[in-house]
Amino acid sequence: MSQTLNPAAFMNNPDTHSGVTNAKLGVWLFLASEIMLFATLFTSYIVLRMGATSWPWGWDVLNVPLATLNTVILISSSVTIVMAYAKAYDKNKSGFQGWMAATLALSFGFLVVKAFEYGAEFKLGIGPHTSVFYAIYFTMTGLHGIHILGGIAVNGGLLYMSSVKEHWENPLFLGRVEGAGLYWHFVDIVWIFLFPALYLL
Template identity: 80%
Template sequence: MITTAMDNPDTHSGVSNAKLGVWLFLCSEIMLFATLFTSYIVLRTGASSWPWGWDALNVPLGTLNTAILISSSVTIVMAYARAYDKDVKGFRLWMGLTLLLSFAFLVVKGFEYHGEFAKGIWPSTSLFYACYFTLTGLHGIHILGGIVVNSSLLYMSFKKEHWDNPLFLGRVEGAGLYWHFVDIVWIFLFPALYLL
């Protein structure tokens, strides 16, 4: 057994633990939503009748929510850029805006649900509404999760010790990755449910 130059190869992936962890988590999330989308396709193609989304759902509110979510993706990137430059105030501003937009999304969603409940429409009404409430509901839970993460980062930004911690920027980046993912899910959900 001869010792060679291979004796000390670089054994690290070059990606930080937190970032790799977030990416792996997103892989599992992709599988989760891919399963739901697949089930949606299977159920829809197997159904004898299926309503058109724009007849059954509130498309203007859905469009508004799409705009809100896309804007929030921009603001969280700005927040990350401000954190990268150690601009405390800028970070708080953009992260605060992101949170505001996420709450706005949930409020709009609430109005949408309320409109349906008022018409006597529930998840049990038909398979279409079952898919609609389940998929958007699960997406809403993911938005809530993002709000928890983002607001804790905003809270942390008020303490100097976190700005001195090299991990903080990584956490902001991780939160950004997650938020983009939630956004992308909506980009698929919106046409699948409302438009097609």
């Protein structure tokens, strides 16, 4: 049997001659596609805003205090996941699990706050159909929310895997945590731009 057809042999393939693991390069290429996705959405936002005869202030039509709270939550979760990485690096399992659980709690907190925000808007009959502003607002924040859900699934999976000895002791586990962290920081960066663009400016 050819070695290239053996998945185990493929996983243990010698170095990539680049100094970057295949997994990390894969995560960065995925993030590159995500950057293009959000770049198109931000372009749509700019085009719609510049073409509109009037554009509302975020303070007048959106709940800025709740969005500020969500910004604080998301930045905090970026710190907790990088702390989880630090603990995984030190092979401190309980520390890793504690920080990763904190990341998950903050992620759910973000979604709960967002649900309150959406709920208040829906109660007033406001939806994507209301205006161009709300259409782009719901599209961008909704897609970002879906990315949060994806992050919760990955981070939850890693938290579970850390409780299984075979996974925790796998030399590739730290790389997986780093990959999940890269994705989560990217989601944070998207919000860093969404927050002023939609709510403040």
